[in-house]
Amino acid sequence: xxxxxxxxxxxxxxxxxxxxxxxxxxxxFDKPFIGIANSYIDIIPGHFFLHEYGEIVKEAIREAGGVxxxxxxxxxxxxxxxxxxxxxxxxxxxxxxxxxIETVMNAHKLDAMICIPNCDKIVPGMxxxxxxxxxxxxxxxxxxxxAGHKKDGTPIDLATAFEAVGQFNDGKMSEEELKDIECxxxxxxxxxxxxxxxxxxxxxxxxMGIALPGNGTVLAMTPERIEMVKKAAKRIxxxxxxxxxxxxxxxxxxxxxAVHNAFVVDMAxxxxxNTVLHMLAIAREADVEYKIENINKIAEKVAHIAxxxxxxxxxxxxxxxxxxxxxxxxxxxxxRGNDILNLDALTITGETLGERIKDAYIKDxxxxxxxDNAYSQVxxxxxxxxxxxxxxxxxxAAGIVDSxxxxxxSAICFxxxxxxxxxxxxxxxxxxxxxxxxYEGPKGGxxxxxxxxxxxxxxxxxxxxxxxLITDGRFSGxxxxxxxxxxSPEAAEGGLIALIEDGDEIELDVDKHILQLNVSDEEIxxxxxxxxxxxxxxxxxxxKRYQLLVSNASNGAVLKTEL
Numbered sequence: 082x083x084x085x086x087x088x089x090x091x092x093x094x095x096x097x098x099x100x101x102x103x104x105x106x107x108x109x110f111d112k113p114f115i116g117i118a119n120s121y122i123d124i125i126p127g128h129f130f131l132h133e134y135g136e137i138v139k140e141a142i143r144e145a146g147g148v149x150x151x152x153x154x155x156x157x158x159x160x161x162x163x164x165x166x167x168x169x170x171x172x173x174x175x176x177x178x179x180x181x182i183e184t185v186m187n188a189h190k191l192d193a194m195i196c197i198p199n200c201d202k203i204v205p206g207m208x209x210x211x212x213x214x215x216x217x218x219x220x221x222x223x224x225x226x227x228a229g230h231k232k233d234g235t236p237i238d239l240a241t242a243f244e245a246v247g248q249f250n251d252g253k254m255s256e257e258e259l260k261d262i263e264c265x266x267x268x269x270x271x272x273x274x275x276x277x278x279x280x281x282x283x284x285x286x287x288x289m290g291i292a293l294p295g296n297g298t299v300l301a302m303t304p305e306r307i308e309m310v311k312k313a314a315k316r317i318x319x320x321x322x323x324x325x326x327x328x329x330x331x332x333x334x335x336x337x338x339a340v341h342n343a344f345v346v347d348m349a350x351x352x353x354x355n356t357v358l359h360m361l362a363i364a365r366e367a368d369v370e371y372k373i374e375n376i377n378k379i380a381e382k383v384a385h386i387a388x389x390x391x392x393x394x395x396x397x398x399x400x401x402x403x404x405x406x407x408x409x410x411x412x413x414x415x416x417r418g419n420d421i422l423n424l425d426a427l428t429i430t431g432e433t434l435g436e437r438i439k440d441a442y443i444k445d446x447x448x449x450x451x452x453d454n455a456y457s458q459v460x461x462x463x464x465x466x467x468x469x470x471x472x473x474x475x476x477x478a479a480g481i482v483d484s485x486x487x488x489x490x491s492a493i494c495f496x497x498x499x500x501x502x503x504x505x506x507x508x509x510x511x512x513x514x515x516x517x518x519x520y521e522g523p524k525g526g527x528x529x530x531x532x533x534x535x536x537x538x539x540x541x542x543x544x545x546x547x548x549x550l551i552t553d554g555r556f557s558g559x560x561x562x563x564x565x566x567x568x569s570p571e572a573a574e575g576g577l578i579a580l581i582e583d584g585d586e587i588e589l590d591v592d593k594h595i596l597q598l599n600v601s602d603e604e605i606x607x608x609x610x611x612x613x614x615x616x617x618x619x620x621x622x623x624x625k626r627y628q629l630l631v632s633n634a635s636n637g638a639v640l641k642t643e644l
Contacts, residue, residue: 182210226271247541271301275390290428348460351479522571
């Protein structure tokens with residue numbers, strides 16, 4: 082066992098002495114040591130109950146003959162950090178989480194790991210750390226919360242609450258209605274109930290074979306979820322005890338086949354645009370060379386068969402679970418051709434992906450559509466290229482009305498999210514405009530803030546079908562509309578987005594994958610010659626380090642390891 086390094090031999094008497102201080106007995110030194118990476122934190126609705134999951138996992142590991150060691154990672158709630166400078170810390174927290182997983186697991190030479198994440202950057206951060214450690218690892222998330230309901234029974238969620246701010250600001254909603262939504266949008270613990278970033282990543286864990294079926298859809302804090310947690314704990318001990326278990330080392334599960342399968346499911350379910358950012362970073366940690374343009378090739382093959390909030394406000398993760406879950410989605414996707422999913426990919430439970438989904442079926446075709454009755458015959462995400470995004474930009478095509486798939490508009494520019502929020506709320510933005518928010522990329526922000534507040538304001542003020550938004554920042558999974566993020570190169574590294582002026586024509590064509598500034602080359606050259614970079618003042622020492630080392634979004638916003 083890997084842990085023999087800290088527990089076997091006469092020279093390890095001091096090590097064993099310290100371990101005995103934690104409660105270990107003689108018989109424990111022949112058992113596998115299992116790390117339990119828990120992201121319990123009180124301030125995040127998807128995490129405040131995870132210490133209870135941790136205790137359940139500890140007990141199940143002991144019963145199965147392992148020795149459990151719980152350790153914690155940090156977490157940032159994007160909804161609470163939204164719209165102020167707290168969001169600068171959101172994406173950088175992914176790197177801290179990955180580093181903490183690597184640090185604890187490798188410093189103590191633990192044999193295997195179970196990860197208990199739930200939200201946003203915490204899932205990809207744990208995955209990235211697990212890839213560095215590369216021991217048998219299983220993921221079991223906290224699970225989604227149910228949808229909320231207004232007093233009249235209308236289903237609502239966090240996206241409803243953000244959009245309500247714009248409606249209230251525009252005089253279209255009373256204070257009483259706003260309070261009703263505030264009090265009922267997030268009714269209990271769990272990751273926010275739509276196909277936002279947390280649930281997108283938790284479903285992709287199923288697609289990659291690193292979690293049990295239902296990981297992305299079975300509700301939090303239910304008996305079904307508790308059984309899944311116990312089952313995952315027992316399985317990780319089985320793997321740790323197994324002779325020659327190298328085949329289950331994390332990089333042998335999460336490999337090129339798994340990365341491809343993740344993007345396929347992302348397309349079929351219209352996941353958050355953040356999944357592109359995170360999956361590119363995960364691919365790098367997995368030593369998989371993955372070009373961002375490959376995503377469009379997958380989109381051409383994969384029908385968009387499940388629309389979930391925010392794309393369809395009446396459908397939430399519980400509905401997907403009732404309709405057959407992610408397995409049913411994958412089964413239907415595979416019916417379109419044997420070359421779409423890598424069905425021979427190994428899963429952490431021992432079977433191939435094809436074996437896992439062979440008996441799955443759609444239980445409700447009004448929730449999970451068939452390929453023939455798909456929302457679109459192409460996937461729910463699109464990568465755009467053009468002079469504005471020579472290295473790519475991302476749009477959640479699943480959340481766009483047809484009239485906005487090809488759009489030309491007049492630029493109105495803001496050098497920060499705060500400027501944009503103020504401009505939108507003061508009605509500077511009109512139908513036919515393209516809102517440009519720049520210097521919010523990984524390096525420019527720094528930290529690549531999510532832009533749910535401005536996009537929700539645009540929706541709430543009734544401009545969602547007449548205004549586009551582009552940014553070198555990113556979006557919450559709750560964002561909908563013609564919102565283009567991850568523009569690369571970003572403004573802070575000299576990207577063309579920095580040279581846009583108010584009134585310039587910007588062209589968007591989702592179907593042709595185009596994002597273009599319709600300004601002459603001569604004029605662009607003139608602007609470059611006169612350009613003076615804008616720079617956000619950064620006081621935080623951590624964010625300054627991050628700014629020096631981070632790559633742009635099309636490279637996963639990963640940190641350089643060599644200068």
